[in-house]
Amino acid sequence: MAVRVTHVRFGGTTRTESSIVRYRWINPINGKTGDTDKPSMVAFVEGKDGAAYVGAGTTRVPVGVVRPDSGAPYLRTYADGKWTNNLVNLPTF
Numbered sequence: 001m002a003v004r005v006t007h008v009r010f011g012g013t014t015r016t017e018s019s020i021v022r023y024r025w026i027n028p029i030n031g032k033t034g035d036t037d038k039p040s041m042v043a044f045v046e047g048k049d050g051a052a053y054v055g056a057g058t059t060r061v062p063v064g065v066v067r068p069d070s071g072a073p074y075l076r077t078y079a080d081g082k083w084t085n086n087l088v089n090l091p092t093f
Contacts, residue, residue, distance in 0.1 A: 002051040003027050003044075005063060005075075007093040009035075015088055017066070018074045024093050025052065035093070042073050053077075054086040061086050 007024035024035040036044065042065050044050040052063040054077055064078045077086035 001027060001029070001049055002053060004056065005052050005054050005087065005090065007035075008087055008090050009093055017076045017085065017087055018068070018071065020074065020087060022093075023052075023075070023087075038074060039072070041075060045075060054090065063087070 003025040004027075005023050005025050008020045009022040009024075010019050011021040012019055021038050022035050023038070023041045024033070026033045041052070045052050045063055046065050052075070054061050054063060061077045061079045061084065063075050064083075065073050066076045066083070067073045075087060077084045079086070
């Protein structure tokens with residue numbers, strides 16, 4: 001199942017991918033919506049049947065997991081062979 005991430009919540013004043021603490025999403029197949037904390041969303045994206053993306057149509061960008069040398073894993077978009085910051089530019093909730 002793939003979900004489209006529509007909004008993010010930051011854990012403080014810093015707006016980086018690693019400071020996002022929650023993700024709001026929609027399942028385009030059945031219209032179900034929800035919001036998920038960072039550890040659960042990372043586990044979902046890493047799971048066998050989970051996937052996430054930002055945007056739609058030609059602007060659709062997949063979401064991947066970044067595992068830094070120190071600190072917790074976090075999500076980031078990946079487009080054209082490089083990590084991008086599409087999640088940071090989403091509306092907040």
